[in-house]
Amino acid sequence: MKQRVPLTLAAVTAALAAVTGLATLIAPTADGAPAAASGKAAARMPVERSLLVCPAPSTSDIAETVYTSITPGAAATGGKGTARLLGATKDAKPVLELKEPAKPVGAKASGAEAPALTGTADGFLAPGWTAQQTTVVSVGRTRGLLGTSCTVPATDFWFPAVSTAKGREDYVHLTNPDDNAAVVDIKLFGPDGAVKAEAGTSENIRIDPKSSKAISLASLAPGAQLADLTAHVTTRAGRVGATVQVGEEGVGSDWLPASVDPTGTLVMPGIPADATDVRLVVFAPGEEDADLRIRLAAASGSISPAGNEGIHVKAGMTASVDLKDVTRGEPGSLVLSPSEGKQTVPVVAALRVVRGSGAKQDLGFIQAAAPVGKRATVADNRTDDNATVLSLTATGADAKVKVTASPGTEGGEPAGQEVTVKAGTTQKVTLAPAGGKGSYALTVETVSGGPVYASRTLTLPRDGTPMFTVQTASDDHATVSVPKATQDLSVLTD
Known part of the structure; x- marks a missing residue:
């Protein structure tokens, strides 16, 4: 007969602590079943730590870079926390440091020596911490x-719209914020499928701890001059920040962020009203072909671009279509969805966008984005006339959002307004802080209705060239699910 061992008070206490601690780490199941035996619903709690990485801004000696950082939310009412960006090297000094929520801070750098940055925020500065770098x-x-x-x-990134064509210079910037080395693979896919890389160039790329590396995509497959490609960046070990810097001779340059993960319906929000050339690039990573409907959500409703109502994407291949001046004078967003009667096939996508003409052009990119969700923020907006335009797109159902402009980095009072976005439309918002100076942040919060997608276009003209850049704004994941737990003494008995 088995003999029960008596439990001391200390042992009971330790066991209860272990059970309670375990329950807080178990997430709810996918079908909504309780996470722990207690059956208590999970609570949403603010995150306690956030981590960001920023690529090295430029290799140009005349580059001028502005950094802006903010944690959105209520102004400081006490509490503790830190948030700082510093060079992606060991023992680097802070470039920028945030002191309190709701008030952005800025910093500047000049020339080609500005490094990639890594940063952490904790305490009351962690939830929704956002940073932006803008380079002229x-x-x-x-x-x-x-x-x-x-x-x-x-650990996984998709970059449709990269290129190795003549006149293009595409570099994927990989930044490792951790204390251990990361190992990265890069694969390219063109209109005929996987592009054969030169041996030893695209696999097992080591990124040392606290360091950054820029990889020329043209160097991975010399001689393969392809205009429309998709790059897939994955890690074998560790994690990295990844984004692609694109320069196109005679046109311009900008950053190409990663597309949202493969899914059946994609939204690329905020094509500028005066875009002179828009090119859509789509990749189907699975084993099924995708037949997609192309719609432009404009201010007055959704339309199909004449002659480009849809696109067929073969499995494992990159497809593209030139939509030219699809917006025709009003801002819009491109929506991809399965063609009528066709199955849903996950894809990734991005837009190459050009403004201006001749020698007065500039280049930008809009990647397929995730929705605003509960809250999203984009930093570094400017108060110059027409410099900042926020685009909001609703899909499926009408939606109401609240838009807030923070104070500027050099002063001003916050401003806010509620905006109703009709289903299938894109609405333009121009909002700035009263008396704002310096750069400021825009925060979008969903109040009611269906999903909303957002992006901000920043325009800083130079010598007649409409220099611009577009950043999407997706859910900042400021809270996490924390299941509740109760004590269950039955675990202490046989």
């Missing part, structure tokens, strides 16, 4: 306005 290069092969939101490091 006035002349030269890489002339343009290059903007990118600093991103969360991950």
Whole structure:
């Protein structure tokens, strides 16, 4: 007969602590079943730590870069927290440091020596922490306005709309924020499928701890001059921040962020009203072909671009279509969905966008984005006339959102307004802080209705060239699910 061992009070206490601690780490099941035996619903709690990485801004000696950082939410009422960006090297000094929520801070850098940055935020500055870098290069092969939101490091990235064509210079920037080395693979896919890489160039790429590396996509497959490609970046070990810097001779330059993960319906929000050339690039990563309907959600409703109502994408291949001046004078967003009667096939997509003409052009990209969700923020907006335009797109159902402009980095009072976005439309919003100086942040919060997609276009003209950059704004994941737990003494008995 088995003999029961008596439990001391200390042992009971330790066991209860272990059970309670375990319950807080178990997430709810996919079908909504309780996460722990208690059956208590999970609570949403603010995240306690956020991590961001920013790529090295430019290789140009005349580059001028502005960094802007903010944690959205209520103004500081006490609490503790830190948020800082610093060079992606060991023992680097902070470039930018945030002191309180709701008030952005800025910093500047000049020339080609500005490094990639990594940063962490904790405490009351962690939920929704956002940072942006914006670089102006006035002349030269890489002339343009290059903007990118600093991103969360991950292990898997899709970059449709990259190229190895003559006149293009595409570099994928890989930044490792951790104390251990990361190992990365890069694969390219063109209109005929996988592009054969030169041996030893695209696999097992080592990114040392606390460092960054820029990889020329043309160097991976010398001689393969292809205009429309998709790059797939994955890690074998560790995690990285990844984004692609694009320079196109005679046109301009900008950052190309990763597309949202493969899915059946995609939204690319905020094509500028005066876009002179828009090119759609789509990739189907699975084993099934995709037949997609193309719709433009404009201010007055959704339309199908004449002659380009749909696109067929073969499995494992990249397809593209030139939509030219599809917006025709009003801002819009491109929506891809399964063609009528066709199955849903996950795809990734991005837009190459050109404004201006002749020698007065600039280049930008809009990747397929995730919705705003509960809240999304984009930093570094400017108060100059028509410099900042926010585009909001509703899909499936009408939606109401609240838009807030923070104070500027050099002063001003916040401003806000509620916006109703009709289903299938894109609405333009121009909002700035009262008396704002410096750069400011725009925060979008969903109030009611269906999903909303958002992007911000920043325009800083130079010598008659409409230099611009577009950044999408997706859910900042400021909260996480924390299941509740109760004590269950039955676990202490046989």
